[in-house]
Amino acid sequence: MNTLLLIEDDHRLANMVSEYLQQSGFTVQHAANGLDGLKVLQSTAPALVLLDLMLPDIDGLEVCKRIRALPGALAQTPVLMLTAKGDPMDRIVGLELGADDYLPKPFEPRELLARIRAVLRRHAPGEATEATHQTLKFGSLELDRDARSVSVRGDVCDLTAYQFDLLWVLAERAGRVLSRDQIMEAVRGRELEAFDRSIDVHMGRIRAAIEEDAKAPKRILTVRGVGYVFAKQQD
The missing domain is CATH 1.10.10.10 (Winged helix-like DNA-binding domain superfamily/Winged helix DNA-binding domain)
Structure with missing residues (x-):
């Protein structure tokens, strides 16, 4: 599955990121606020969530907390948090709430893509066999x-x-x-x-x-x- 959910209220940035990621083979769903993002997450079950920290309704930290409280596999959805540069405490809190990684703004699209692929590789389930089970x-x-x-x-x-x-x-x-x-x-x-x-x-x-x-x-x-x-x- 290569569907990503981008929760970002900056429409210009969201369009730029979505276009770049789509050119790289991903399908991108976009939500402009946290509550809408949670609804899209539950209806589409994306492979990964790109989560902006500053949102107009509930902030990214609260969204991450609610994701981790969802039932079943949705709670394990990987979260890559997008944070404002110079806010290390927000990054620390985000990681403590269960974010898998973070990327400070402004960022290079190529670095974002590399981070996404790295998180997805880590999250991908292995093929369990009797011979390789560890x-x-x-x-x-x-x-x-x-x-x-x-x-x-x-x-x-x-x-x-x-x-x-x-x-x-x-x-x-x-x-x-x-x-x-x-x-x-x-x-x-x-x-x-x-x-x-x-x-x-x-x-x-x-x-x-x-x-x-x-x-x-x-x-x-x-x-x-x-x-x-x-x-x-x-x-």
Whole structure:
């Protein structure tokens, strides 16, 4: 499926982006405000949502929050948030609410296209077979790569596609200290942001999902001045 939903109130920008993405093989649905965007999302089930932060009715943060509260697969729809340059706190909050990525305005259309493709690759389900099915288990924590799911004591954790990939990279290399650069290089499609500190926000989100106490983590440990390590200890 190659349908994208663009929620953007700037009609000139929306037309420019839609035309560029359509030339790149996507079908683009456009909504000029958040509430209309949520209606279109539920009726078309797009592959990805391009979500402007500043909207005339409810802002992009609220839209993202409502998307993640939708029933079934709609809640897992990838969200790429478009933010005003110089608003790092909004980006952090957006990531904490479940956005998969963000892109500051103004942006180059080619970078937008690259980000879209990267998010879609991360979100694409793998073809599960008995021979290739991969799971990792550490005590009560279990990761299923083909189902792209994480559970603790049987309860499924709420993670975005990118957050799952970050956790998988760490868990697959349990006990090994990885720098932020090494982690992002291992997560396909993130080469554009080799020094993106938003990884710390994502790690906080992952900890909140899998740790008993996110403020005193026992699984994902920070190695000051280096990066992160996934601890091997059992529950």
